Amino acid sequence: xxxxxxxxxxxxxxxxxxxxxxxxxxxxxxxxxxxxxxxxxxxxxxxxxxxxxxxxxxxxxxxxxxxxxxxxxxxxxxxxxxxxxxxxxxxxxxxxxxxxxxxxxxxxxxxxxxxxxxxxxxxxxxxxxxxxxxxxxxxxxxxxxxxxxxxxxxxxxxxxxxxxxxxxxxxxxxxxxxxxxxxxxxxxxxxxxxxxxxxxxxxxxxxxxxxxxxxxxxxxxxxxxxxxx
Amino acid sequence: xxxxxxxxxxxxxxxxxxxxxxxxxxxxxxxxxxxxxxxxxxxxxxxxxxxxxxxxxxxxxxxxxxxxxxxxxxxxxxxxxxxxxxxxxxxxxxxxxxxxxxxxxxxxxxxxxxxxxxxxxxxxxxxxxxxxxxxxxxxxxxxxxxxxxxxxxxxxxxxxxxxxxxxxxxxxxxxxxxxxxxxxxxxxxxxxxxxxxxxxxxxxxxxxxxxxxxxxxxxxxxxxxxxxxxxxxxxxxxxxxxxxxxxxxxxxxxxxxxxxxxxxxxxxxxxxxxxxxxxxxxxxxxxxxxxxxxxxxxxxxxxxxxxxxxxxxxxxxxxxxxxxxxxxxxxxxxxxxxxxxxxxxxxxxxxxxxxxxxxxxxxxxxxxxxxxxxxxxxxxxxxxxxxxxxxxxxxxxxxxxxxxxxxxxxxxxxx
Ligand SMILES: Nc1ncnc2c1ncn2[C@@H]1O[C@H](COP(=O)(O)OP(=O)(O)OP(=O)(O)O)[C@@H](O)[C@H]1O
Ligand SMILES: [Mg+2]
Numbered sequence: 001x002x003x004x005x006x007x008x009x010x011x012x013x014x015x016x017x018x019x020x021x022x023x024x025x026x027x028x029x030x031x032x033x034x035x036x037x038x039x040x041x042x043x044x045x046x047x048x049x050x051x052x053x054x055x056x057x058x059x060x061x062x063x064x065x066x067x068x069x070x071x072x073x074x075x076x077x078x079x080x081x082x083x084x085x086x087x088x089x090x091x092x093x094x095x096x097x098x099x100x101x102x103x104x105x106x107x108x109x110x111x112x113x114x115x116x117x118x119x120x121x122x123x124x125x126x127x128x129x130x131x132x133x134x135x136x137x138x139x140x141x142x143x144x145x146x147x148x149x150x151x152x153x154x155x156x157x158x159x160x161x162x163x164x165x166x167x168x169x170x171x172x173x174x175x176x177x178x179x180x181x182x183x184x185x186x187x188x189x190x191x192x193x194x195x196x197x198x199x200x201x202x203x204x205x206x207x208x209x210x211x212x213x214x215x216x217x218x219x220x221x222x223x224x225x226x227x228x229x
Numbered sequence: 230x231x232x233x234x235x236x237x238x239x240x241x242x243x244x245x246x247x248x249x250x251x252x253x254x255x256x257x258x259x260x261x262x263x264x265x266x267x268x269x270x271x272x273x274x275x276x277x278x279x280x281x282x283x284x285x286x287x288x289x290x291x292x293x294x295x296x297x298x299x300x301x302x303x304x305x306x307x308x309x310x311x312x313x314x315x316x317x318x319x320x321x322x323x324x325x326x327x328x329x330x331x332x333x334x335x336x337x338x339x340x341x342x343x344x345x346x347x348x349x350x351x352x353x354x355x356x357x358x359x360x361x362x363x364x365x366x367x368x369x370x371x372x373x374x375x376x377x378x379x380x381x382x383x384x385x386x387x388x389x390x391x392x393x394x395x396x397x398x399x400x401x402x403x404x405x406x407x408x409x410x411x412x413x414x415x416x417x418x419x420x421x422x423x424x425x426x427x428x429x430x431x432x433x434x435x436x437x438x439x440x441x442x443x444x445x446x447x448x449x450x451x452x453x454x455x456x457x458x459x460x461x462x463x464x465x466x467x468x469x470x471x472x473x474x475x476x477x478x479x480x481x482x483x484x485x486x487x488x489x490x491x492x493x494x495x496x497x498x499x500x501x502x503x504x505x506x507x508x509x510x511x512x513x514x515x516x517x518x519x520x521x522x523x524x525x526x527x528x529x530x531x532x533x534x535x536x537x538x539x540x541x542x543x544x545x546x547x548x549x550x551x552x553x554x555x556x557x558x559x560x561x562x563x564x565x566x567x568x569x570x571x572x573x574x575x576x577x578x579x580x581x582x583x584x585x586x587x588x589x590x591x592x593x594x595x596x597x598x599x600x601x602x603x604x605x606x607x608x609x610x611x612x613x614x615x616x617x618x619x620x621x622x623x624x625x626x627x628x629x630x631x632x633x634x635x636x637x638x639x640x641x642x643x644x
Binding site for chain 1: 233246247522524526527607609
């Protein structure tokens with residue numbers, strides 16, 4: 001399998017005042033196309049920072065990121081946005097639905113940005129898949145946390161991404177609801193053959209992915225395959 | 230419209246629908262500012278028009294030339310070349326009422342031509358003002374007639390001739406209460422003045438020539454050229470604008486007050502616009518980060534909100550203009566004690582266009598700085614809930630503020 005994400009010698013520092021804080025140091029790893037991949041580590045170890053860099057939301061101080069065959073360092077902000085629109089899906093801990101848009105409109109946005117003619121049709125199909133066919137015209141504030149995250153799932157798959165990033169997708173949900181969302185995520189992922197990169201504290205969840213990257217203090221501790229096929 | 234543009238409008242509309250409470254606050258600022266400016270501007274224009282109209286009516290002509298003696302040859306040449314539309318000789322003399330033998334010192338005015346061109350000679354019966362020149366009769370000051378108990382149909386002896394009294398004179402443009410109480414006016418045809426035999430010996434004679442000009446005629450420039458030439462010849466040119474300046478003294482204060490009020494209202498409106506958009510955009514920053522994360526460009530994110538602001542500006546401007554038109558109808562009632570005359574209100578489509586344009590212009594101009602933040606929102610903020618939004622660079626901020634101020638002042642002084 002070719003690698004959809006190639007990270008090489010990544011370093012990220014934040015400067016607050018005259019102090020330099022190194023958050024990520026000498027990070028190199030690859031993610032294969034179609035793989036399920038998890039990043040684990042204690043709080044503050046740099047997981048979210050790493051995800052932001054991988055998705056082109058942020059820029060490293062040094063090192064290279066190749067996403068879907070594109071070197072992110074050579075792209076400007078709008079070009080990276082376009083790359084995300086074509087190839088990347090997101091799921092966030094706090095859902096990040098647009099509060100002024102209905103469930104249907106939220107799911108449609110990535111498709112509309114692509115100029116798709118079938119935005120509404122495809123979005124309705126996806127909402128049906130996540131079991132929200134009767135909630136399509138509801139605003140996020142009218143939905144429960146679990147429902148919101150399911151809308152977010154539908155949105156993440158709307159543009160048929162080749163890679164999906166999830167930052168603690170169950171962090172704001174109770175165990176039962178979280179489990180349902182995760183099941184749905186794996187289901188949709190299998191169906192679409194998407195590469196999945198999950199950040200999680202939950203080692204059980206990590207063990208359901210094919211590869212686990214452990215971070216500590218901004219450095220890679222281990223990067224191992226699991227027994228999952 | 231391209232697909233992309235259509236989508237921007239669609240997003241702007243969807244988002245605006247759900248954000249209407251905030252946007253109404255913003256619209257209220259625009260409506261306040263535009264309503265104030267439109268109503269004050271309209272009223273101010275009406276006031277100026279009225280003063281112009283009424284200053285003409287006060288003089289009865291656009292300008293006059295007068296001399297204390299018979300005009301010199303040179304002066305007469307100038308007077309004739311300008312083609313007077315009416316002329317007058319007047320002098321102060323004793324007149325007698327044969328009916329009861331009463332005598333009185335009066336100002337005898339011999340008029341020729343359709344003076345006044347603005348306003349009218351107010352007589353009783355009113356037809357007398359139109360007929361006295363043709364019928365060879367006199368108009369006699371109303372108070373004087375009361376005093377001597379004479380009526381229309383009686384006669385008056387002026388020097389060597391006796392004329393029928395056609396009517397009582399209540400008012401004529403150009404004379405004030407004070408001058409008429411010293412020597413009450415009587416008016417008679419210019420053609421009969423010679424026959425009174427008083428012109429040759431009259432102590433003080435005044436010659437007046439009345440002129441009417443086109444609306445577009447530049448009186449001030451004309452006065453600058455002609456008046457010095459006439460002064461050399463002991464003649465004097467007076468324009469209705471110099472009369473209106475006397476009136477204007479009073480108007481000036483009202484006008485200054487109105488301008489200040491408009492300026493303050495507009496300023497408040499603009500501050501309202503800037504601050505309500507600032508709050509509005511601040512609430513949108515996380516949504517903008519999500520949009521960028523999903524693949525929206527900086528320009529798209531900026532335009533969605535610019536479209537909203539511009540749309541509200543147009544609608545607010547329209548509503549503001551309509552309210553402003555409504556309010557200016559009230560001004561004459563509110564200010565009637567301060568103004569020396571009544572103001573007539575006229576309505577046109579122009580203020581609506583001005584309101585819409587001004588609403589659009591002001592809202593976009595003063596929303597620019599807060600709107601600019603949309604450009605600099607980082608998509609990274611989707612991952613950092615509590616991170617305070619990225620600020621635009623200081624240089625950009627200063628540049629935009631400077632541009633806004635320059636635009637605003639150009640506009641304000643040009644207006
Ligand atoms: N904008 C920033 N400026 C300064 N330091 C930052 C900034 N963003 C993150 N950091 C620091 O970088 C380190 C890594 O943060 P990050 O959010 O990546 O950790 P994490 O592994 O995702 O933690 P958690 O599990 O709690 O989400 C933290 O110490 C954090 O304080
Ligand atoms: Mg994190």
